[in-house]
Amino acid sequence: MKLFENFSLKDLNTFHIDVKAKRFILVEKIDELFDLKDSFDLPSEKILILGGGSNVLFTKDFDSTIIQLSFNQLSEINSDKNFVLLKAEAGMVWDDLVKSTVENNLGGIENLAMIPGTVGAAPIQNIGAYGQELKDTLYEVEFYDLTERKIKSFSNEQCQFGYRDSVFKKSLKNKFIITSITLRLYKNPVPVLNYGNVATELSKEGIANPTIKDVSNIIRKIRTEKLPDPQKIGNAGSFFKNPFVDEKTLLQIKNNFPDVPSFLQENKIKIPAAWLIEKSGLKGFRKGNVGTYPKQPLVIVNYEDATGAEIIDFAKFIQKTVLETFNIELEPEVNII
Ligand SMILES: Cc1cc2nc3c(=O)[nH]c(=O)nc-3n(C[C@H](O)[C@H](O)[C@H](O)COP(=O)(O)OP(=O)(O)OC[C@H]3O[C@@H](n4cnc5c(N)ncnc54)[C@H](O)[C@@H]3O)c2cc1C
Structure with missing residues (x-):
């Protein structure tokens, strides 16, 4: 186990927000978890477990303990x-x-x-x-x-x-x-091809009977083309969840947008949040250091050295605009800390 004080988190979150943790503990073996009680007052002390930091947005310094695990067998x-x-x-x-x-x-x-x-x-x-x-x-x-x-x-x-x-x-x-x-x-996998443009991209490559390796590779290609690389542009993937709506709301949207995409999940109607953001006029929209990614507006990006607060303000603006346009509330997928 390694313990650090006043530890920078800038390289440990994919938004690259420049904040510090009061204490940072790297747990290298499972058994060390049992020793944590000697380091601080569990469970009353507020702690955060940090993985790769790709689904968190830090809004301020973390005034307590962050724990990261490195065991990986x-x-x-x-x-x-x-x-x-x-x-x-x-x-x-x-x-x-x-x-x-x-x-x-x-x-x-x-x-x-x-x-x-x-x-x-x-x-x-x-x-x-x-x-x-x-x-x-x-x-x-x-x-x-x-x-x-x-x-x-x-x-x-x-x-x-x-x-x-x-x-x-x-x-x-x-x-x-x-x-x-x-x-x-x-052991005898059947490839899942029925989502997005997976099947089309495979046929473009002339692959008629894809293996799971072919499917995985084509998804890597699609993602590389569509999503920003967090190493180059700070982001945490989809910032919002795709909202579920009732049939009445879907029909109302269809009046103005007959081509609104929708699909069933868990027996509920889901509309892609990216589509709602785009139709609200915010695809590729930028305010200062923060913007929606031009190729995928559901991803909020940190173009320069934005603070967590700037990103939150930007996200709130998107929520407000989508609410005014479609009367639908977008809920963050990213964990706001
Ligand atoms: C470019 C990009 C693309 C993405 N695409 C997708 C996608 O297609 N689908 C998708 O679902 N997600 C996607 N994400 C989001 C993200 O990658 C996932 O949510 C991922 O599982 C987060 O892993 P992490 O280790 O970075 O977690 P972190 O961001 O470090 O933590 C996320 C949450 O999990 C908790 N946590 C982490 N590890 C532990 C643990 N061991 N025990 C208890 N709690 C823990 C944290 O406290 C926090 O609440 C994307 C993100 C990026 C940047």
């Missing part, structure tokens, strides 16, 4: 004719896990290629992209319970997954540290 724990149970520790880079499963032709997370961040953060918002979500393959989550100070595990069902949601954002919020996840992956 991967192990096969069981296997039969059809499935493999693969356990990955929380500090592993998510995309390294995707690459490893794809190389071994184990299906289930290949469409989640290039999502930044760590394995430990993946269950928090049930990461999803291109027709796959973590919940489709997640078998078990292990976590350190900060109140009872012991390791516990939750099944898929106990995680209460929903769209960018889980029990870890609700009743368990701030009461746990995820230490590992176990995935149940397919």
Whole structure:
């Protein structure tokens, strides 16, 4: 375990916000979690677990303790004719896990290629992209319970997954540290092609019977073209969730915009927030150091050295404009700290 005081977080969040943590603890082994109680008063002291910092927006210095995990082992724990149970520790880079499963032709997370961040953060918002979500393959989550100070595990069902949601954002919020996840992956995978322009891009490349590796590679290509690289332009991916609307609202929007895109998820109607922002006239809109990314307006970018407060102001302006235009409230997907 390593402990730092007055620690800069600028390189530890993908918005590159220049803030400091009063205390920063790097936990290098699972067993060290049991020693944390000697470092501070658990669970009453406010702490933050930081993964890759790709889904957080810091608005000020963090006046307490931040914990980051670096243990990152991967192990096969069981296997039969059809499935493999693969356990990955929380500090592993998510995309390294995707690459490893794809190389071994184990299906289930290949469409989640290039999502930044760590394995430990993946269950928090049930990461999803291109027709796959973590919940489709997640078998078990292990976590350190900060109140009872012991390791516990939750099944898929106990995680209460929903769209960018889980029990870890609700009743368990701030009461746990995820230490590992176990995935149940397919040995004979069937590629998921029915989302966005995956099938079209594959046929452009002349790939008629794609493997999961082909699908993963094409998604990498699409994402590279469409999304800003956080190393070059600060951002945290989609800033807002796609809103669910009722049928009446959808019909009202259709009166003015007959081509409004919508799709069903969890038996509810979802409208792409990117479309709402674009039709509100804010695609590529920039105010000072902050803007919406011209190729994907759902992504708010930090062009220069914006503060967290500037980004919040900008996000509020987007919410207000979309509300005035469509009477729909956009809810942030990013965790505002
Ligand atoms: C360019 C870009 C593209 C993106 N695309 C997608 C996408 O397609 N789909 C998608 O779902 N997301 C996407 N994201 C968002 C982000 O990558 C994911 O939410 C990712 O899972 C965050 O991982 P992280 O390790 O960076 O988490 P952090 O940002 O460090 O933390 C996020 C939250 O999880 C908590 N947390 C982190 N680790 C732990 C742990 N071990 N135990 C307990 N709590 C923990 C934090 O306290 C915080 O509340 C994108 C982000 C970027 C920058």
